[in-house]
Amino acid sequence: MHDSEANKILEIEDLHTYYGRSHIIQGLSMDVARLEAVSILGRNGVGKTTTLRSILGLTPARRGTIRINGDDTTRWPTHRVVRKGIGYVPAERNIFPGVSVEENLRLAAKPSADEDAWTMDKVYSHFPVLKARNRQDGSTLSGGEQQMLAIGRALMGNPIIMLLDEPSQGLAPLLVFEVIQPILLFCIQSGLTLLLVEQNHRMALKVASRHYLMGIKGKIGQTATSEELTADSEIIKKHLAV
Template identity: 40%
Template sequence: MTILLEARDLYGGYGGADILKGANLRVEADEIVVIVGPNGAGKSTAMKAIFGLLRLRKGTVIYQGEDITNAKPEQMVRRGIAYVPQEHNVFPSLSVQENLEMGAYLMKGDLRPRFDKVYSLFPRLAERKRQAAGLMSGGERQMVAMGRAMMIDPKLLMLDEPTAGLSPKLIDETFERIQDINAEGIGVLMVEQNAKQALAIASRGYVLATGANRHEDTGANLLANPEVAEMFLGG
């Protein structure tokens, strides 16, 4: 399988202190890859560093065979990488449709096929396209954020804690939509606190601890690993 993204020996953090201490990961084309681990392990930091929101002190990020280490987020978007942060991921005063338009601000040409694709993935958004995103539920706002990311027709979708704060029903629905997106041939790299459910849909997973890799395996094997279950998945 073709390697879509590879991050090697990542070091970086905030204020001169490294949170990432040699982390490595890769995403192959069409995979769902999940990063799990305890709080402070560097999961979200790794995502930000890969997307150019945090400057790496050391390490290399390769995307489709090209070195994109420390490239700016706008350059990432132009290359087909979409990133959905955990917080502040919608424009609350704008409508659903306007939020989606903002996601396509770098795109040229007719946007209607992109809208159609997003609304087919998230029918609820089609029903509420004129509603302000700030008036929607947490689950609906997450759909808006993911839909906006899809407007660039990405090759890689990066999701930071997509189910944070959602009800069990909406968590299930969010994971279903992630699988639907992946089925379109889009690679997914995801940090997720609901580790068991995330690993259950993952092609492969990484367990980070103190900024470095602790385990790497298929999602199924990580779920079946007694050490991983006891230390990182709540038994």
């Protein structure tokens, strides 16, 4: 293994993913280095969620290679991929109904010996509203509270990389900038690697440092740093409906 490869948490080479006969992702390549925060930006329906589903083995790739921390996980079942250290915050949030906030967190816990490890108390210290509502059925939380619970739940697994599917979707801008963005920045500073899917480029540019601009068929039209995208807003206009 080369040094550069050893430093990669996620490597995708020539990914092809289908739903039945629909060929959705047609040759996607990308990578995320350890401690990096990377985004995939693209319009509705280009294949952002499908890419995350392929990484997780939920909609396995038909061709191409996915490597996580050096292992070829392309054909692995989801539970095995997750155990490798992936935290997933799905767009639908998928909070278990009939289960309290606290149980939602407890069910996801994967203890770690690391002194910075995520625990219930640490999640509550970042999201006091979850502590105040710890006995409430998680599925009855507000949209913003459910997003916090979904993020807290992913962190309880003490992942090495966290995949987030449009965490700002449907939330008030104030909540995005005062709650979601700060927790993601905290995660990056404390050594978590992030892959963030977004259409909200304002947040994505502040959280991630490198961006893949996805067009139809999951094709990456361009990669750019936050500085490059800030300097040239035309790139964003071309790839996002803004």
